[in-house]
Amino acid sequence: MEITEIIKDNYTMLNVSGRLDSTTATDFEKALLNLLDLQKENVVCFKELKYISSSGLRVLLVAAKKLSTTGKKLTISAMQDHIKEVFDISGFTELFNILPENPYE
Amino acid sequence: MKNISIENKISSLNIIASYVEQFGEENNLSFNIVFELNLILDELITNTINYGYIDNEIHMIDIFMDIENNNIVIKIIDDAKEFNPLSKDEVSTDKELEQRQIGGLGIHIVKQKTDDIYYERSGDRNILKLVKSLTPKEK
Numbered sequence: 001m002e003i004t005e006i007i008k009d010n011y012t013m014l015n016v017s018g019r020l021d022s023t024t025a026t027d028f029e030k031a032l033l034n035l036l037d038l039q040k041e042n043v044v045c046f047k048e049l050k051y052i053s054s055s056g057l058r059v060l061l062v063a064a065k066k067l068s069t070t071g072k073k074l075t076i077s078a079m080q081d082h083i084k085e086v087f088d089i090s091g092f093t094e095l096f097n098i099l100p101e102n103p104y105e
Numbered sequence: 106m107k108n109i110s111i112e113n114k115i116s117s118l119n120i121i122a123s124y125v126e127q128f129g130e131e132n133n134l135s136f137n138i139v140f141e142l143n144l145i146l147d148e149l150i151t152n153t154i155n156y157g158y159i160d161n162e163i164h165m166i167d168i169f170m171d172i173e174n175n176n177i178v179i180k181i182i183d184d185a186k187e188f189n190p191l192s193k194d195e196v197s198t199d200k201e202l203e204q205r206q207i208g209g210l211g212i213h214i215v216k217q218k219t220d221d222i223y224y225e226r227s228g229d230r231n232i233l234k235l236v237k238s239l240t241p242k243e244k
Binding site for chain 2: 019021023051053054055057061062064065086089090092094
């Protein structure tokens, strides 16, 4: 897994590529929670993400729970179909603002 | 039949990923099926590694995969403490954010992505057999 952070004046974005599983979830969690402290608008771009397990979903749920009390926003963008399917069967699609394309590209 | 023995450490997941990849190539499986097989094994083995052992010894987990009558049959044998994934309560995936539980999703995903699961405790071993049909389902 590789993570690129983009920090702009009005939003932050994490580009996550490769495999998000229990071997990499801790790194993702650190990067995401760190980023959420900074901005109101936050985007996680999964365009290059090839694989996600429940360990990755868990991190997103932790982040969403943190954000729900702060009024900050977390958008997940550009998921490939097989990744989106994992969100769907886990009931995660309703929990996040999900966009088919990256809003800042 | 293709089998592999892995150690009970999280880095073994990378070995599982290449093993599944190879099995997929040898059997001409689609990208989606390979992804789902990887996910099934990942969720189960991660659970076993994280919660199954009370000592710090190295334990081996055996994984077998085969195709029989257009079904993929997976068998996982370990000497972890007794754990029957079928006995776990269903996690609720339609609750509001505040009530969502962190954890338990892995087994839910496994159940969604397989057609049949059989569990047996034999001596000090968990024997889990999973069947995934290759016949396309009507949605």
